[in-house]
Amino acid sequence: EVQLLESGGGLVQPGGSLRLSCAASGFTFSSYAITWVRQAPGKGLEWVSAISGSGGNTYYADSVKGRFTIARDNSKNTLYLQMNSLRAEDTAIYYCAKEMTTNNAVYFDYWGQGTLVTVSS
Amino acid sequence: QSVLTQPPSVSGAPGQRVTISCTGSSSNIGAGFDVHWYQQLPGTAPKLLIYNNINRPSGVPDRFSGSKSATSASLAISGLQAEDEADYYCQSYDNSLRHHVFGTGTKVTVL
Numbered sequence: 001e002v003q004l005l006e007s008g009g010g011l012v013q014p015g016g017s018l019r020l021s022c023a024a025s026g027f028t029f030s031s032y033a034i035t036w037v038r039q040a041p042g043k044g045l046e047w048v049s050a051i052s053g054s055g056g057n058t059y060y061a062d063s064v065k066g067r068f069t070i071a072r073d074n075s076k077n078t079l080y081l082q083m084n085s086l087r088a089e090d091t092a093i094y095y096c097a098k099e100m101t102t103n104n105a106v107y108f109d110y111w112g113q114g115t116l117v118t119v120s121s
Numbered sequence: 122q123s124v125l126t127q128p129p130s131v132s133g134a135p136g137q138r139v140t141i142s143c144t145g146s147s148s149n150i151g152a153g154f155d156v157h158w159y160q161q162l163p164g165t166a167p168k169l170l171i172y173n174n175i176n177r178p179s180g181v182p183d184r185f186s187g188s189k190s191a192t193s194a195s196l197a198i199s200g201l202q203a204e205d206e207a208d209y210y211c212q213s214y215d216n217s218l219r220h221h222v223f224g225t226g227t228k229v230t231v232l
Binding site: 035037044045046047050059060061095097100102104105106107108109110111112113114 | 153154157159161166167168210214220225226
């Protein structure tokens, strides 16, 4: 059974840093790209960042580029999101999701339960 | 600001059929990228409902169906049930933004 379990969320002051983790099990972790998606309170889904299975390719939304860094440790089946220079608008539930790639599409077939990040003084 | 537009809400009585539209542009749906749909029940993580425009993952009832045309896609729920009350999001890829994009989301209410 595929499982994704996020951790590391919490309350942080504006300008602070936080590192999220996503522990994966039930599939060959290194074979799949993984994505971070966030959802601000009462709002919709926003794609944040993604990383290829090998970790060699990373992608970011403009809203987080230069502040967030995605990484993975395939020996530990774990994904990370290092978040620096946090802003109030980064307040959200952060989900990790496994990517499935087909000819003309990428979709997210499994999601974690999410971890809440609150940026406030 | 999402590049995929959905109606904020749709509603229907139990047993009825409702549809949710997802309108994009020539840089995403119109460019030939497939559309996928997710269901988010209250207080839970999103769940894949439809992938590659029309396909249902194992375990998703056949009451849910998807379609795609030029620059838009639709999700239909037939035989609406109380348990279908949730938020629904479409998702695709945008060539101009060069990343995945989600729709604005639609809340389905069962009357």
